[in-house]
Amino acid sequence: MNTVPATASVVVIGAGPAGLTTGIALADAGVDVVLLDRLAEGANTSRAAVVHARTLEVLDEFDVAAELNERGLVVGQFDLNDGPERLATIRFDDLPTRFPYALLISQATTEEALLARLHRAGGTVLRPYTVTAVRGDDTGVTVEFTDAAGDSGSIRADYVVGADGMHSVVREQAGIGFTGASYPESFALADVRMDWPDPRTEVALHLAPEGFTLVAPLPDEQDDRFRIVATVDEAPEQPDLAFLQAIIDARRPGGRIREVLWSSRFHVHHRLADHYRAGRVLLAGDAAHVHSPAGGQGMNTGIQDGALLGRLLARVLHGEADTLLDQYEATRRPIAQDVVTLTDRMTRMATLRPRPARALRNIVIRTAVLFPFVRRAIAFQLAELSTR
Known part of the structure; x- marks a missing residue:
């Protein structure tokens, strides 16, 4: 367990994919960033298992995509079936990107690669620390925590990023609603x-x-x-x-x-934070949005959150106006809203039980995917390339 310093420019709570990506963007820009995580070590289960094209583009800017490609499995198509009947095949190989595929890889491996990249940037994750309170004012934010022995401490930061998951303490302490x-x-x-x-x-x-x-x-x-x-x-x-x-x-x-x-x-x-920012406290990843695993969008959306948020914070800490941070919610929240809506529709469509409704669903799907532009639009949306 590492000792938490008294101050930092940014404290990121949570060292999952969204928190790690935020930390990398900040550390690359020379920002004094501290990541705190409640786990004694990184998770070793796979959970999220797909990295989509747009996320690979973002991670390529941090020189992480190549390593993931070496360790992952390239998959070129998505098939939709009802029993023995093939309803649709969606291919990724003609998408306008350097990464025209879905990459199947354990989230544990993705986090391992991101953590190594954070270390190369000069950052680290301090564990295990459980955040108990977050109090912001006009000049900064105080984060209170307990360590593994139950001893308490605090750190003062200019900004705090809550990347601490669906049950986010940071979001609750900031008084941000989580509607859904x-x-x-x-x-x-x-x-x-x-x-x-x-x-x-x-x-x-x-x-x-x-x-x-x-x-x-x-x-x-x-x-x-x-x-x-x-x-x-x-x-x-x-x-x-x-x-x-x-x-x-x-x-x-x-x-x-x-x-x-x-x-x-x-x-x-299926929930979405009412706001992504409360003063000097900001949210990313599952702390800001959760939804069905249909389409494998969750981790991907969180990584893209972290990349943008880290870069905007770095610009503010290097002298640009604090109002620049308003771009974060304006850009990322509508994207998360679209993801929540898409995955909700996919889940409800997939879990239909009445026979007439299932038969109608199948006819609509088979008819729609006869058109190449429909198949391409679905692939484009699953790959999250519309978020560019």
């Missing part, structure tokens, strides 16, 4: 080794009356590692092999799970 709701279903999430009949060059979303199941390949020397995300009425806290195999058998017969490497259950919310 929760989905009734629970989500089972697992990384498994399995025999899978489809190519490892595609991500597939399988629709069924019981719910949707996303199956995505993950990079692995044995070429048998996959991510499974499935909606169920009520998932166990740690879904086991039998539970997950039953889902595959019901929704995409033909896959055989041989080992569960990691699993979890979670409930999904």
Whole structure:
């Protein structure tokens, strides 16, 4: 555990992808930045598993994209199925970008690469420190915390960035509302080794009356590692092999799970912070927006938040007007609103149960994707290239 200094120009709370990217942008600009995280070490589970084209463009500006490409798995298409019926195939290979694909990679690996990049910029993450209070005034912000032994301390900063997740202490302390709701279903999430009949060059979303199941390949020397995300009425806290195999058998017969490497259950919310800024306190990542995992947009949106916010803060700390920070919410909040709306529609479409509604949905999808411009528009939006 490192000692927290008495002061810093910026304190970033939370060392996930959004917080790390913010820290890199600040450290690159020579800003005195301190990152605090409540975990004793970085998370080692995969959670988010895709990096989209626009995020790779952003990370390429920080010289991180090449490393991720070396360690990830390139996937060229997204397939949508209802049982044995293929409804749509969305390809990424003709997108106007240097990265015309989705990169499948564990979030733990992405965070590892970002942390190493932060260290190269001269920054570090101080752990484990739990933030208990955030108090701002006209001249700065005081952050109070406790360490692993329960001892308390504080640090004074010009600005504070809350990148501390959906249950953000920073957001709550700043009095910023978090408007939205929760989905009734629970989500089972697992990384498994399995025999899978489809190519490892595609991500597939399988629709069924019981719910949707996303199956995505993950990079692995044995070429048998996959991510499974499935909606169920009520998932166990740690879904086991039998539970997950039953889902595959019901929704995409033909896959055989041989080992569960990691699993979890979670409930999904669709929420958006009422504001991204309260004086000298700003929000990024899941502290500002949460939504369904459909489309794999969450981590990507947070990384892009951090890149812009870090650069704007650096400019202000180097002498530009504080009003420059208003650009952050004006730019990023509408993008998050669009992501929340998109993923909500995808989730509700995918979880339809009445047979007539499912039949109509399938007809609409099959008809729409007959047109190349529709397929391209969907790929463009999934890749988040519209956020440029």
